[in-house]
Amino acid sequence: MNLESRVKATIRDIPDFPKPGILFKDITPVLADATLCRDVLDGLAAQFGSMKIDGIVGIESRGFLFGMLLAQKLQVPFLPVRKKGKLPFKTYSYEYNLEYGSAVMEMHTDSIAKGSTVIIHDDLLATGGTAAAAAELVKMQGGTVAAFSFLINLSFLNGKEKLTPHSGNILSIVNY
Numbered sequence: 290m291n292l293e294s295r296v297k298a299t300i301r302d303i304p305d306f307p308k309p310g311i312l313f314k315d316i317t318p319v320l321a322d323a324t325l326c327r328d329v330l331d332g333l334a335a336q337f338g339s340m341k342i343d344g345i346v347g348i349e350s351r352g353f354l355f356g357m358l359l360a361q362k363l364q365v366p367f368l369p370v371r372k373k374g375k376l377p378f379k380t381y382s383y384e385y386n387l388e389y390g391s392a393v394m395e396m397h398t399d400s401i402a403k404g405s406t407v408i409i410h411d412d413l414l415a416t417g418g419t420a421a422a423a424a425e426l427v428k429m430q431g432g433t434v435a436a437f438s439f440l441i442n443l444s445f446l447n448g449k450e451k452l453t454p455h456s457g458n459i460l461s462i463v464n465y
């Protein structure tokens with residue numbers, strides 16, 4: 290079985306979580322399989338090819354899991370994006386629209402040096418609003434997005450549309 294089929298066979302679908310109508314892709318069975326995690330990490334890193342990268346930006350909270358491992362594998366800084374009010378130092382904030390209401394994501398003001406190139410990583414791409422907000426935070430600091438990296442892309446939700454203005458490199462291991 291190839292990597293995509295192995296991950297698909299391991300992800301657990303949870304209907305109506307966290308609210309009715311959402312089919313939640315639970316990656317905890319992937320995290321519990323050490324061999325599969327190693328292969329996912331290698332697969333994610335291989336997709337970067339020879340890109341020159343100064344940091345991995347990981348999105349709270351499941352983007353921290355493989356995001357930190359990727360940063361270590363590439364020996365570059367791991368740079369967290371968190372929901373409003375969670376980061377202790379001075380932050381940049383970006384507010385974006387959700388289906389109902391809005392959300393605010395933040396990054397420490399000293400996370401990205403001007404002119405640096407980063408990869409934004411999260412577990413799953415749905416509508417793209419969250420990853421696009423992370424890209425705006427990178428841009429505010431004078432950084433460039435080399436690529437977006439996801440374990441899962443729910444491609445029927447067209448999240449790529451929101452991301453292509455920031456980078457055309459939208460990478461994922463599993464597509465639905």
Ligand code: AMP
Nearest residue numbers: 312313314413414415416417418419420
């Ligand atoms: P979006 O901003 O719509 O692309 O949503 C992406 C964020 O919401 C990611 O951080 C995901 O972890 C989470 N998310 C959205 N939809 C799902 C889903 N069906 N299963 C698991 N996580 C999801």
